[in-house]
Each structure stands twice: as structure tokens, then as C-alpha cells.
Amino acid sequence: MYKENFLERLEKKHKWVGVTLFLDLIDGLSLTLSYLFSKTVTMRYPDKEKWVPYPRFRGHHFLRKHDDGDTRCVACELCAKICPCYCIKVVPYEDDKGNRRPLVYDVNTARCLFCGLCEDACPVEAIALGQFFEFSRYESGHLKVGRDELMKMPGKTEKGGSIVKAHLLTGDGVKIEAKEREGYNWWKFVRRR
Ligand code: SF4
Ligand code: SF4
Numbered sequence: 660m661y662k663e664n665f666l667e668r669l670e671k672k673h674k675w676v677g678v679t680l681f682l683d684l685i686d687g688l689s690l691t692l693s694y695l696f697s698k699t700v701t702m703r704y705p706d707k708e709k710w711v712p713y714p715r716f717r718g719h720h721f722l723r724k725h726d727d728g729d730t731r732c733v734a735c736e737l738c739a740k741i742c743p744c745y746c747i748k749v750v751p752y753e754d755d756k757g758n759r760r761p762l763v764y765d766v767n768t769a770r771c772l773f774c775g776l777c778e779d780a781c782p783v784e785a786i787a788l789g790q791f792f793e794f795s796r797y798e799s800g801h802l803k804v805g806r807d808e809l810m811k812m813p814g815k816t817e818k819g820g821s822i823v824k825a826h827l828l829t830g831d832g833v834k835i836e837a838k839e840r841e842g843y844n845w846w847k848f849v850r851r852r
Contacts, residue, residue, distance in 0.1 A: 664686075667686075669682070670682050670683075697848070698848050699848075700845070700848045700849050702822060702845070704825070704835075705825060705827045705835040706825075706826075706827050707824065707825060707826075708822050708823065708824060708825055708842075709822070709823060709825040709835055709837050710821075710822060710845075711790060711816060711819050711820070711821050711822070711823055711837075711840070711841065711842060712790045712792065712819050712820070713790075713819035713820045714790065714815045714816065714817065714818070714819050716788075716789075716790050716792075716819065717773045717774075717775045717778075717788040718773070718788055718789050718790050718791045718792040719768065719788070719789055719791040719792065719794050719804075719812055720766050720768070720771075720777070720786060720787070720788055720789070720804070720809055720812065721786075721787060721788075721789045721791075721809055721810070721812035721813065721814050722764065722785055722786060722806065722809040722810045722812075723784060723785050723786075723787060723814065724810060729758075729760075730760060730761065730764075730785065730806070730810055731783050731784065731785035732749075732760065732761050732764060732781075732783070732785035732786065732806075733758070733759050733760070733782075733783055733785070734749050734750075734751030734752070734759050734760055734761040734762075734764075735759075735782065736749045736751070737780045737781065737782065738776075738777035738778075738780055738781055738786050739777075740780075741776045741777060741779075741780040742776060742777055743772070743774065743776065744770045744771060744772055745770070746766060746767040746768070746769075746770040746771045747764075747765070747766050747767075747777060748763060748764070748765040748767075749761050749763065749764055750762045750763035750764075761806055763805070763806065764805065764806035764809060765803055765804065765805055765806075766803070766804050766809065767802065767803045767804075768794065768802045768803070768804060769799040769802035769803070773788060775788055786809075787814070787815065789812060789813055789814055789815050790813070790815060790816060790819060791812060791813050793834075793835055816840045816841060817841075818841050819841075820844070820845070820846065821841055821842040821843055821844055821845060822842045822843055822845045823837045823838075823839040823840070823841070823842035824837065824838070824839060824842070825837040
């Protein structure tokens with residue numbers, strides 16, 4: 660909970676004290692000066708650090724799997740029907756065990772508005788929007804993602820809102836590699852007062 664400091668309490672009680680002694684100015688300057696001696700809050704993205712969004716973040720889609728590696732998707736097409744942008748295409752088939760599975764499961768992320776309706780509609784929690792956000796491409800055609808790629812996409816971390824160590828790799832396109840899934844809490848270095 661926010662606590663008033665001494666200067667604020669004094670100013671509230673005796674308005675003239677604040678005006679005469681420029682207490683607002685002193686208050687502002689003291690905050691600026693205190694930042695001079697505090698730890699930096701600048702994120703060194705993408706060279707050294709990167710932000711891991713909270714689990715509620717709606718980033719790139721991914722398909723969840725069963726323990727045996729098979730997709731959880733039963734190709735019911737509900738996600739495709741509910742999508743307001745018509746960016747999901749599902750073609751079902753029946754596998755050797757008689758399970759209904761997606762032969763084709765394409766998401767066109769160039770059209771997607773990341774509303775999360777597909778995730779909400781899925782009866783088996785197969786499709787979800789994760790925390791991965793670095794998937795820009797030079798051509799919009801490359802933003803169409805298929806079933807196998809969606810199954811390899813990173814899922815959600817339990818926590819988020821933190822900074823992890825990262826490396827910028829420019830050898831084969833531009834990639835930001837981060838090995839940790841959870842890092843330090845950046846917000847603790849940001850003082851609002
Ligand atoms: S997030 Fe919304 S727009 Fe994107 S694929 Fe899902 S339902 Fe469609
Ligand atoms: S992802 Fe879910 S809603 Fe979409 S086709 Fe598969 S099972 Fe149905």
C-alpha cells in the first residue's frame with residue numbers, strides 16, 4: 660500500500676509550507692537523484708536480456724501434446740469456426756487407432772488478431788496462445804504455421820513477468836536465444852516513488 664512520506668504529510672497539513680519552501684521541487688529532485696544511485700532498469704534487449712511475458716499473454720499459438728507425443732487435438736474444428744478472422748484451417752483424418760486427428764492444422768498468424776477465442780473454444784485444451792512473440796518474417800506468406808511446427812512451439816511457463824539472459828544470433832536470420840524459462844523480477848527495480 661502506498662504510504663505518504665514526511666514532506667507530503669507536512670504539505671497537506673500546512674499548504675503554505677509547501678509553497679514557501681518549494682517542497683514539490685525538492686521532492687521531485689530527490690526522486691531523480693535517488694535513481695542516480697539505484698540499479699539500472701534498462702532492459703538490454705535483444706543482445707543480453709529478454710522479457711518473458713506473463714502466462715496470460717497471448718503470443719504465438721502452440722498445440723499441446725499427450726505424454727506419448729501425439730497431439731491432443733481431436734480435429735473438431737471448433738477453433739476454426741469461432742475464429743473471427745478465418746485464419747485456422749483444420750482437415751481431420753482418422754489414425755490407425757481410430758482417433759480423430761488433424762491431418763492439416765494451419766494457423767495464419769498474419770491474419771490473426773490474438774483474441775484467444777480459439778483457446779477458449781477448444782474442448783480438449785489442445786490449442787493455446789503462449790508467451791512466444793518473436794516470430795516476425797520478411798514475407799507474410801511465411802507467417803502461416805502448420806501442425807508440426809505448432810507442436811514444436813514453446814508452451815506457457817508457470818510464471819512470467821521476468822527477465823532472462825539472452826543472446827542475439829545473427830548467423831542464420833535473426834534469433835534471440837534464451838535458455839532460462841524464468842528470470843529475475845524486473846519490477847522490483849522499478850520504484851514508482
Ligand atoms: S487468436 Fe483469435 S484470431 Fe487468432 S486464430 Fe485464435 S480465434 Fe483466430
Ligand atoms: S484445437 Fe481444439 S478446437 Fe481446434 S480442432 Fe483441435 S480439438 Fe478442436
